[in-house]
Every structure is written in C-alpha cells, then in structure tokens.
Amino acid sequence: MAVDAGALEAGSPLRRARLHVSGFLWRRRWVKALALLMPPLAVFLIVYIGALAALVVSAFWTANSFTATIEHTWTLANYRLIFSTSQPYLHIAAVTLGIAAAVTLTDAVLAFPLAFFMARLAGPRTRVALFVMVLLPLWASYLVRVYAWQTMLAHDGSINWWLNKLGLPDQGLLYTNWAVWIVLSYVWLPFMVLPVYAALERIPDSYLEASADLGARGFKTLRSVILPLALPGLVAGSIFTFALTLGDYITPLLVGGTDSQFIGNVVYDFVGQADIPFAAAFATIPMLVMGVYLLIARRLGAFEAL
Amino acid sequence: MRSIRRKHVFAVVAVAAIAAAFGVTAATVRAGSGMPSSIGKGEGRLNLIEWTAYSDPSFANKFQKLTGCKIHRQDAGSSGEMFALMHANGGGGGGQYDLVSASGDASLRLIYAHDVKPVNIKLIPSWKNFLPAFKSPPHNTVKGVHYGVSVQWGPNTLIYNTKKVKPAPKNWSLIYSKKYAGHVTIPNNPIQIADAALYLKKTKPSLGIKDPYELTQAQLNATVKLLKRQKANLKRFWNYAPDEEASFKNGDVWLGAGWPYQTLQLQAAHFPVKEIVPVPTTGWADTWMLASKAPHPNCAYQWMKYVTTPKVEAKQALVFGETPVNPLACKYMNKMKKGSCKGYHLNEPSSYYKKIKFWKTPIPQCGWTKSQSCTDYKAWEQAWTQVKG
Numbered sequence: 001m002a003v004d005a006g007a008l009e010a011g012s013p014l015r016r017a018r019l020h021v022s023g024f025l026w027r028r029r030w031v032k033a034l035a036l037l038m039p040p041l042a043v044f045l046i047v048y049i050g051a052l053a054a055l056v057v058s059a060f061w062t063a064n065s066f067t068a069t070i071e072h073t074w075t076l077a078n079y080r081l082i083f084s085t086s087q088p089y090l091h092i093a094a095v096t097l098g099i100a101a102a103v104t105l106t107d108a109v110l111a112f113p114l115a116f117f118m119a120r121l122a123g124p125r126t127r128v129a130l131f132v133m134v135l136l137p138l139w140a141s142y143l144v145r146v147y148a149w150q151t152m153l154a155h156d157g158s159i160n161w162w163l164n165k166l167g168l169p170d171q172g173l174l175y176t177n178w179a180v181w182i183v184l185s186y187v188w189l190p191f192m193v194l195p196v197y198a199a200l201e202r203i204p205d206s207y208l209e210a211s212a213d214l215g216a217r218g219f220k221t222l223r224s225v226i227l228p229l230a231l232p233g234l235v236a237g238s239i240f241t242f243a244l245t246l247g248d249y250i251t252p253l254l255v256g257g258t259d260s261q262f263i264g265n266v267v268y269d270f271v272g273q274a275d276i277p278f279a280a281a282f283a284t285i286p287m288l289v290m291g292v293y294l295l296i297a298r299r300l301g302a303f304e305a306l
Numbered sequence: 307m308r309s310i311r312r313k314h315v316f317a318v319v320a321v322a323a324i325a326a327a328f329g330v331t332a333a334t335v336r337a338g339s340g341m342p343s344s345i346g347k348g349e350g351r352l353n354l355i356e357w358t359a360y361s362d363p364s365f366a367n368k369f370q371k372l373t374g375c376k377i378h379r380q381d382a383g384s385s386g387e388m389f390a391l392m393h394a395n396g397g398g399g400g401g402q403y404d405l406v407s408a409s410g411d412a413s414l415r416l417i418y419a420h421d422v423k424p425v426n427i428k429l430i431p432s433w434k435n436f437l438p439a440f441k442s443p444p445h446n447t448v449k450g451v452h453y454g455v456s457v458q459w460g461p462n463t464l465i466y467n468t469k470k471v472k473p474a475p476k477n478w479s480l481i482y483s484k485k486y487a488g489h490v491t492i493p494n495n496p497i498q499i500a501d502a503a504l505y506l507k508k509t510k511p512s513l514g515i516k517d518p519y520e521l522t523q524a525q526l527n528a529t530v531k532l533l534k535r536q537k538a539n540l541k542r543f544w545n546y547a548p549d550e551e552a553s554f555k556n557g558d559v560w561l562g563a564g565w566p567y568q569t570l571q572l573q574a575a576h577f578p579v580k581e582i583v584p585v586p587t588t589g590w591a592d593t594w595m596l597a598s599k600a601p602h603p604n605c606a607y608q609w610m611k612y613v614t615t616p617k618v619e620a621k622q623a624l625v626f627g628e629t630p631v632n633p634l635a636c637k638y639m640n641k642m643k644k645g646s647c648k649g650y651h652l653n654e655p656s657s658y659y660k661k662i663k664f665w666k667t668p669i670p671q672c673g674w675t676k677s678q679s680c681t682d683y684k685a686w687e688q689a690w691t692q693v694k695g
Contacts (some may be wrong), residue, residue, distance in 0.1 A: 069397075069419075088695020154556030172488065173557055175542040254549070258540050261694055272386030273687050274393050 059281035078281035096262045100245035106185040107192040115196040140262045150184045175257040192237035199233025235302035246286045321393040341426040348375045349602040356381045365621045369612050383411040386523035392421045401599025404606040410445035410665030411497040416451050419678040423598040427452045432614040439659040440631040445666045446593040454595035455610045458628040461589040463581040466561035487539040491562035494543035497691035502529045516674040519666040526681045533693040567627030589662040
C-alpha cells in the first residue's frame, strides 16, 4: 500500500501519465465510448454475425459427392432439393415446426396458471419455494433429464406401471413423437414461466379493482384485463420455447421414433457426411422462420416484457 | 522507391518459397512415393482419431512408456464424423492427426479423397500372420497399395430377446417381416442399405445383385423400397451402442441388428438375449489409416506395429468387444477370458470369412460390371435420408 501511495503522489511520473490519459478521455468522449464498446462489438461482429454470414454464403455452394471438397460455384441446388416434394425435407421441417408449436402451446397453458398463482396469490414464502422448484431442474444437465424421461416413458417404465395400477393398458410412448412432445414441453417450461410471471407481476392491483368496480366478474377480468396485459410475457416466453425446440436434435434422437427427425438431426447428419453446404442451407430455414416469428412478436410487444 | 523495393523483396522471397516447395516435393517423390523403408525415432507425440477406447489405457500406456510417443485422442461418434475430421483444415488430417481407425464404410472415401497415404506393410511384422481375409482387403488396399493396417473386425449379428422371440430366428428375414412389428431396431447408418441388398440378393434373384456394396440405381431403388416397407415395423433406428442396449432393457425392442458387443453387455447384465450370425451377413472391419499430412509418422508406424501384436490384439478385442485380425491372439484371449476366442469367432474356418460381406464404401466403379454404373456413397446417404424421412 505504501508503495502505491508513493507512486500516486503529485508530480510522480505515473500520476502525471494517468492524469494525461484521463484528461484526454474526458475531452474526447467518443474515444472512451469506442474503447469500452470495441471488444464486445468486435466479438459480436466477427464471431456472431461473421459465422452467420459464412453460413448463409456457404448455403449456395455444393460439396463434391465423393471427396467432399466444397465447390465454390453459386447454385440454388441445395434449396431446390429442400423444396422438392419428392424429398423428405419439407416433411421433416413440418414435423419440427409442428412439435415446436405444440410445445409452445402446452407450455403457455401450463405456465399461465402457475405464474398467476406465483405472482398474485402466493405468499412470499410459497413464492420462493415455487421459484426454486421451477428453476431447480435447470441445475441438472439437460441430458440427464432426457434420460430420466426415457426410463419413465419406456415400456417397462414407471408411467406404464402406474397405468397398470389404475387398470389401464400399456402405452407405447417411448420412441414416438408423443415422447418428444412431452419431454420438450417439460424441458423448456421454466423459460415460459419466468417471462409470464414478470408480465403478471407488473399489472397494478388498481386495474383489477377498477375492473371489479365496473361490474366485471373474475372471468371477464381475466379475459379483458389480465390476458391482454400478460400477452407480451406469453409471447416472450414462446420465443424461447419455440426457438429452443426448433433447434433441438438430442431429444428426438434419444426418445423419438422412426418419424422423429428434426431439422437439427438432418443438419447433424449432413455435417457428419461432410456436406456443409446442404447443412447450411437447411439451417437457414429455422433462421427464416424465427425471423418472421420475431417480427410478429415485436408487434405484440414481447420485447417490452423481457 | 521504397514501395518498389519492398515489392522486389517480396518477389524474391516468393520465388525462394516456391523453389523450396518444389525442392521438397521432388525429394519426397524420389524417396519412393513417400513410403519409409524403416521406422525412425519417435517424435514424442501421436494424435489419433479413433472409436472410443481404441487406444484404451490398458494397452496404450505401455506403448507410451516403450516408445515415448504421448497419445492424444479425438473420439468420433460415426464414420461420417471421422471422415469430416480427417477432411477438415485442408484434408489429410489437417497436419494435426496421424492415424484414424476408419471402418470399411469410410476407408475408401478417405483413400479417394487423398486424406490417407500408402503404408509400407513390410514394417508391420505381425501382418504376415493376419487372417488372409484382412491382409489386403478391398476396403483398405487399392491396386495392391496398402493404405493402412487392419486391426479388428466383427460380424453384424441379429440380437433377440429369448423370452419374447420364439422360436429363435434362423436368418435376417424376421426383421423384414411383420411378425414382431413395432419391436424391431436397426442401426441409423446408410451402410445398412447393404444388409437389405444382401437380403434381396437371396430373396429376389431377378434384381441381379452381385455385391451388396456395388448397386446399380435400379437395385438401390428396390432396396430403398424394401427398407421403407421395413420402417413400418421398426420401433426406432439406434444411434449409439448403449442406446440400443437401453431399448432392449426397457422392453421396447425385442429384436434387431447389432454387434457381439451389445449382446455380451446385455448378457453380462443378466438380460435374456442371444445372438445369431446369419449366413450370409454383413460385417465391419477397422483399419488404422495413416493421414497424408501426418506430423508424427514414426510414432504412427510404431503404433500400427504395436496394436497388431497378438497380446495387444487380444486385450483390445476384450476391451471393445470385437475380433482380432491376428489369430495368434486366440490363446491370449482365452487366458484373459475363458472361451472368448470362440465367443468372438476367431477360431472359425477360412470358409466362414467368405460368408461375411465386409463393409466397403460404395463407389461409382462397379467391380462386377467393369463400368461406372454403380451408385456412390453420396447416393446411399441420400437414399438413407429418404428411408428415414
């Protein structure tokens, strides 16, 4: 400490240099701002946008069928293959989008009452307990949770055991699209609960009182006051659940059946086959879908709820 | 003036660099297409692309001590991944990798993409003892030039739950029939097309299938049709060996195509399964192939020499659940685990190997029509996507 204090004494060269620099930065504010923003901006531009640009560009190239060398000639061949009705890719994209939509809807229906209870009805202790319960699964690896579902959904698993106890017949749930839907709905549920909770918590009590004063009953208040105000939260949550499902490929691999190929699985296969251009081309489809989705979400005010 | 001079300097350096490059090329060509005539001192390091545990510490540690070559491992999950790793960064292992433990469905692709280079087989003493089928197999030897050394192999087997599948199956027909619909699994791998082609060769002779890895477009189409029909009977396509075991254990799958490894794992867990090796069947065989830009060739040769010795072959076979190419490993296998030589089919007569059609990358060049009319691996991959879609 003593050394430090000595170094900073008036007139010492180090102190003069420091004053010089800080004075320069004070006179030219933009230099300061630039220096502060440069590293994250550079990372964003080079790593993030750069990778996306490389992806979009390589989607218009092709890979040599035997040597897998990339041929740098511009062509729409990859897209022609994707949109050809004799190929399975449109069906795979439809399955992926369909399950993403189903997962989003399921999570919205499950999350809304839970978030409502947490935000408006529960006491502080219950609320903390519920928060912990919603967030706790995120502390365990995604893979472990999917494998846990594998054992539950299996033919000799706990779900069939319970069904049999209740006198119901076995269900072959594992290795079907139903399993993919159930597991993904479970895995992404917290990402829906949190934004919906945030939106519901923000509704002032006075609005609900005013609604009651004007003679609206519970259901009318829910429909005309709470739901419209919670909508941005629901849309914000749906961005997560929809995008995460759209990009998933491990869950379909582990619990899916013969018709559970996602866009991500095809992309993974083609990367393995060293056909990067086709993988890139197919990967732009969810990017486009998400782009449109985000535009609609902005219209619905989702970004104010984040 | 200054800039001109700089240009001059640059030109001189460039010319010198090009000259040096040519000089180096000329030198390697003179040295007999780049094949060494003896194994030099190790470089202290060996970078492998391998199937998990192909350099298991139980035998690799001794190698490291003996040679001073420290092993660095890159595991691959599929043949496609192996090919992609070898082909990345300019190919030939990118100047990073030395050896790849390629299976037959990737080896020819690696050869034709120039990612691997010829190996002087005289430097591998155990080679002369190999089973004849693995000395110069078509999946790693082209026109008499060896692109690596065979290491282990295994048949593709039919695994079945003995409590559910009665009577016991005799051949592959059960996985194509409706009898156990919804309880069948097959690997998620384009090379599975060959299994279906082999089945059609027998059941539909009018197609004229000669070699299950050399299919014309019409033969491939017929195979795809069979596989699409089979898909309706499947519970799933399995991706990883433990994944297939889980499907058997949890009762969803009763029979399917797999490897002796899964059968032994399931039996070790006291699960009621058995396997048969139907005749004919397909099989896989792995080759340690030398990357064309291998930075540590001496360590690579020492490794190929070491892993093919009988004792190490036996150890690897038992660790991984596969069969050595060196039959001298038999007695060591039995010493380590009683009856394992027979269990892994190392004591079979030579006629046995003729019944197994080993994996081979499909290429346009048809051996049996002597023309370019066969479908290549890319076509197989696309066909496989069609089957799964």
